[in-house]
Amino acid sequence: MTRPLRLDAPVVENRDEGGPHRRLRLRVADWPGFEPGQFVMLSPGARSEAERSDPLLPRPMAVYRAEPCDGGALVEILYKVTGRGTTLLAEARAGERVRMVGPLGRPFPAPPPERPVLLVGGGTGIASLFELAARAADAAPVRVLLGARTAADLMGRGDFEALDLEVGLATEDGSAGRRGLVTELLEEALDRQGAASVYACGPTGMMRRAAELAAAQGGSCCHVSLENTMACGFGVCLGCAVPRRPGGFALVCCDGPVFAAEAVAWAGLP
């Protein structure tokens, strides 16, 4: 597993992507590389010369992608401004530094070549899938299904469309692609293609439905990436535990965030 770093990374850009979405690019010297589905912990806001202890906890953010850049890498995060931490993160300016710990977490397993790959993303969960899509594209036929309430919420849509693979869209208001839920697209794709490797990240209900559909389609396998509030991100606070099947708890940060769908106790998720 890649060895995580802790550093205060200079902000190269923190761009407005429309609506509540932002694209943050951090320069990270000796970045160890990462696997699809891994994440970093980012402390809210830019680091000031003066210490501030509120807000206290770092925020988990998927590594969207990382481009090599003189020795290190430009690590990219695609995020949505939802509360205090992300509001402060959005105020960080180029040249300022943001504390980062990572890469962390268990990645998505590489899709076996024999089966087609279906990626199902919703909301901010879309960000966790981009690197997987980019890498899987070479190995197996990949279809990306993205869903949101409305077109504007389709985070990173353009990046996926720029990849050499099929992208299906669904919005609840019909403003982009099919009017309806992304899981309806998944259902049709599974009917059409048969057994597939399904990877889902997004709202719990969406992932749960995706898992059911994959299970119903014999020979498919399904992996989901879960979210939970985190304090550390590397397995020491035990704060991110979610119930696992058949029993007990799993830590989202280090047993996950990626789990085989069968191991998830959906009813008990926060």
Next chain:
Amino acid sequence: MTRPLRLDAPVVENRDEGGPHRRLRLRVADWPGFEPGQFVMLSPGARSEAERSDPLLPRPMAVYRAEPCDGGALVEILYKVTGRGTTLLAEARAGERVRMVGPLGRPFPAPPPERPVLLVGGGTGIASLFELAARAADAAPVRVLLGARTAADLMGRGDFEALDLEVGLATEDGSAGRRGLVTELLEEALDRQGAASVYACGPTGMMRRAAELAAAQGGSCCHVSLENTMACGFGVCLGCAVPRRPGGFALVCCDGPVFAAEAVAWAGLP
């Protein structure tokens, strides 16, 4: 007394004045005007969209000057970066907003015309004297005596020199004006001029010595502007109390910050 405001004032500029010194200019609609020696409470750092409760307390800062500007005023603060709050304040950028409460406090009494006026400033205390100097210049002959460790610490020196009055300088390392203490300049001025209205703001030791010199010079009067940690700035927390002569306590924020030198119990100051 001018009625204080509470507002989030837009930063017009927050300029580096060399070394640890900064010049902050805030646009304040319906500024009620102020008297020399009054101050405002500024919350550290720019106000974010997201609330932060650390650091919690606002910082007292003298109103350096205020220029009328469409309806309201541009309120200017000359400050030194010393700790957490002022470090964060120095990071506030044009267009951001800073919370301000004020103007607050009892001002310097206007100098009586019959006597010459001697202003003695040291360190950040210099900022409390500029408006007094500017106004007194019309009424009576004014001499400003500024002291610091070294030339670079002479906050606002150029502004005083631009006024039509005499400016005497003293630095401990001799890098500007007389090598020595500003109170030595005061002593000579009093010897030369006789009774004067003395106004002092700066380190406690300096103000105490100024008060002694004025007392020794029959017919002189001396006012000093004190500092103390404040939570509110308008007399309700009772946190800024300093011992007064003959007994009891005075509140720096509303009984002062300006006090007649005789009323100050120098030994008991924080």
Next chain:
Amino acid sequence: MGGASVSAPGRVDTRVEMGGVTLRNPVLTASGTFGYGAEFAPFFDLRRIGGLVAKSLTLEPRSGNPPARIAETPSGMLNAIGLENVGVDAFVAEKLPALPEGVPVIASVFETEVDRYAEVCKRLTGVPRVSGLELNASCPHVKSGGIEFGQNARLLATLVRAARRASSLPLWVKLSPNVTDVAEMARVCEGEGADAVSLINTLQALDVDLATRRPVLHNVLGGLSGPAIRPVALRMVWQAARAVAIPICGIGGIVTGEDAVKFLLCGARAVQVGTANYLNPLAALEVAQGIERWAGEHGFPRLADLVGRLEASREGSS
């Protein structure tokens, strides 16, 4: 999410009956953080908040501690003022008349002996502008008095009994958080006839100035207040609310209307805004407006319906 039927804030009934005192809305200002009230007149019309609790009063005027009296801490502040106050008689003669009509005033009482407490209560009884009394049995930074009363059940009972005998005014008792079992202290007050309990006062604390290697406060020990203590205050209010039937006034780190709503849900019928008044002289007014807005937006036409409505069953609380 509580059907967010956005109704105009104006349509919310904010009145509360708080231990014998009727308040326009549930927001008071906490003792020692609002002066004697008049200091805030330049900032807003005091009649727009529920009422104010004045600085604690003693029989004679007291002059308090030498500096330093306050210091900043992470998301909080430390204080050891030493209960400086003008004394009960000057309060009645000079401070009360300076307040606008129509603002309920709760007089806070502090003393070092039971009979002196009782005497201050007597002197305040029958004074037209005094709507009620709050016994400060919980001052964590004065050696004599407060701390022993608020931290010892027997002493607290004696104190409340004496005050109850001394005055017919609505009697609130302000509890110390520096105890093992705050619910027990609340029960003691209820048992002795208190009309309400207010909590919490400051947490006893200390900080060090590394430059001098001395305590930051002259008094060495001080009281911690501000947002930092809010989760402790919410816990104690929740525990007290489950222990007694008399109304509870929630105090501790309240800055916004949302903060205050949390206290109501935990069982407080009214709240007091303290430290926030320093940072923002309009804080109490904004908290009152914020509660009303929240209630309107979340479909609670009567604030009374929010009190104690925390869904605290373990099942599904995650």
Next chain:
Amino acid sequence: MGGASVSAPGRVDTRVEMGGVTLRNPVLTASGTFGYGAEFAPFFDLRRIGGLVAKSLTLEPRSGNPPARIAETPSGMLNAIGLENVGVDAFVAEKLPALPEGVPVIASVFETEVDRYAEVCKRLTGVPRVSGLELNASCPHVKSGGIEFGQNARLLATLVRAARRASSLPLWVKLSPNVTDVAEMARVCEGEGADAVSLINTLQALDVDLATRRPVLHNVLGGLSGPAIRPVALRMVWQAARAVAIPICGIGGIVTGEDAVKFLLCGARAVQVGTANYLNPLAALEVAQGIERWAGEHGFPRLADLVGRLEASREGSS
């Protein structure tokens, strides 16, 4: 200002003898905030800190509370993990061997009954890598166990006595801050033969999620930690240090070396870094380096000379 004779940090003697355990420097990591240690190996060489206190252990493995287990508060965090742990036997068999040689390990013990506590202590005694025991008598969020022991002097005495009988290892007792008189609890531990006391554990607290109108934590009540509680921790360490002769391990909101120096001045011989480990996996190492730097710059060649040196005389402390 304490003659700031800037001497090279390397010249400071940082060794401390802590209740029968010798530490390279006075910085340990607090139980429950450092996992079983190995998780931090990617970030720094564990032999560079004084030692680690492992996650509290019970007789059998425990699986802890359902989510939500943690939440953020002003300058702090709330937790109700429910003392999830691998159990004492798995700790000895699997976790200890994973740690590098030369890191003193203090095993933290938690149970629901005195004899079970004693049994866990027994099983840890004689295990080569265990340098000492810390009795967690102060867990504020588990109904059974911790809270009663740490909040009741008689129960605490019984517990410490049993643990003392069960093991010859250096015995530290970790105190609860949710008490009226922490000094009394420290005295009880000293009286029953404890070699040191550690304080503070978390402050019992609660926060509300307004979106659901439920407690933020599934467990309803949780423990407050982080910088917000530091002034309360410093106060309690100062009070305990004046009450007992055994060494004290200071805990609560330590983020920097300067924070830690404050604890030493208040009377702690060593400190533990907790919540800060989450925000910054290098926190404990940086605290150790920061203490050494501060001591070097302020002319203290031996850290031992800082312990309890707070100038707390009222005169001139302002």
